C-alpha cells in the first residue's frame with residue numbers, strides 16, 4: 503500500500519503533462535485555424551462587398567491582397583517581436599489583432615477602412631504563421647516535429663473549409679459583414695487560450711530565466727530527470743548563437759540555403775493555388791454556375807478536397823520522399839490548370855454543354871488536390887529542414903515573408919491578368935509556370951527524407967550542389 507502512493511503520483515503527473523500538451527497543441531493549432539479562416543473568408547464575401555461598395559477590379563484586388571501585405575509585414579517583424587517579447591506575448595498580440603481586424607472589416611463604413619482592417623488582420627496572420635509552428639516545435643519532443651508541421655498545415659486547410667461553410671450559410675441573406683465579423687469569435691477564444699499557455703522554456707532559457715524554464719519543463723515531462731535532461735539540451739543548443747544576417751552576408755552557403763527557401767515558397771505561391779481559393783466563386787461563374795448559392799456550395803467542395811488531400815500528404819510524405827511528391831504535384835497542377843483553361847475557353851466561345859461545366863469543376867478540384875498532396879505541406883517542411891542551425895530563424899523568416907509577398911502579388915494581379923489576357927490564358931500562364939517548377943525541382947531541390955538535419959547542414963557547408971545536400 504505504501505508503494506502505491508508514489509506510483510499514483512506518477513500517474514497523476516503523467517495525466518497532467520499529457521493534458522497540458524494537448525492544450526498547447528489545441529491553443530497553438532487555433533492560430534493555424536485562424537490563418538486558414540482569414541485566407542478562406544474573402545472568396546465568399548468579395549462578390550457582395552463588390553456590389554455594396556461598387557468596387558472596380560483594381561479595388562477588389564486590393565481588398566483581397568491587403569491581407570497578404572499585412573502578413574508579409576507581420577512575418578518580417580515577428581522574428582524581432584517573438585525574440586524580444588517571447589512566443590506567448592507574440593501570440594497574444596496576434597490574437598488581439600485578429601479580433602480588432604475582424605471587427606474592423608465587419609463594421610467598415612467605407613472601402614479604405616476595410617482595406618486598412620485587412621492589413622491589420624494580415625499582420626495577425628503573419629505573426630501566427632511564424633510564431634505558432636515555432637512555438638509548437640519548441641514545446642514538442644524531437645520525434646514529433648515533422649508530424650506537427652503537417653498537422654499545422656492540416657489546421658490551415660480546416661480553417662479555409664470552415665470559412666467557406668460559414669460564407670455559404672451567410673450568403674443566403676448576402677450578409678458579408680457577418681462573414682467577416684464571425685471570425686472574431688475564434689479569435690477571442692484564441693486570446694483566452696493563449697492566457698493559459700506557458701511561455702516556451704527555450705525562449706525563457708535564451709533570456710537567462712532558467713528557473714522558470716525548469717518549472718515549465720517539469721510540468722510538461724513525466725519525470726524531473728527527463729525535464730532536467732531537456733534543459734541541458736537547451737543549454738547546449740543555446741551555445742549555437744543565432745547570427746542570421748551576419749552569416750548571410752559573409753557565407754555563400756548560408757546565402758544558398760536562404761535563396762533556396764525563398765525560391766521554394768515563391769514556387770508554392772506561383773502554382774496559382776490561392777487564385778483558385780480566393781476567386782473560386784468567380785471561377786464557377788465562368789464555368790456556367792450562375793447563382794450565388796451554386797457557386798458557394800461548389801466552393802465548400804473545394805475546401806473539403808483541400809483538407810482530404812492534405813490528409814493523404816501527411817501519410818505519404820515521409821514514405822515517398824519530398825522530391826517525387828513535388829514533381830507529381832506540379833505535374834498535376836499543370837495538367838489541371840491547362841484543362842480548366844480549355845473548358846473556360848470553350849464556355850466563353852459559346853459551347854453551352856453541362857458536361858463542360860462539370861469537367862471544369864472536376865479540374866479545379868484536381869488542381870487543388872494536386873497542390874494539397876504536394877507543395878502545400880512539403881514546401882513548409884523543406885523550408886524548416888534546409889536552413890543551417892545558426893541562421894535558422896533568419897532563413898525561415900525570409901522564406902515565410904517571401905510566401906506572403908508572392909501571395910500578395912498573385913492576389914493583386916489575377917483580375918488584371920483576366921481583363922488583359924482572358925481567363926483561359928491566365929490559367930495557361932500558371933500551367934507554364936508549373937512545368938517550369940518540375941524542371942527546377944529536378945535541378946535544384948534536395949531529397950531530405952530520412953536524412954538528419956546535421957547531415958544536410960554539413961553537405962550544404964561543404965559546398966555540395968543544392969540538389970545533393972540531402973544525399
Ligand code: BGC
Pocket residue numbers: 541655658659662770775776779808874877878879882905909
Ligand atoms: C499556403 C497557403 C495556401 C494554403 C492552402 C499553404 O501551404 O502557404 O498560401 O492558401 O496552403 O491550403
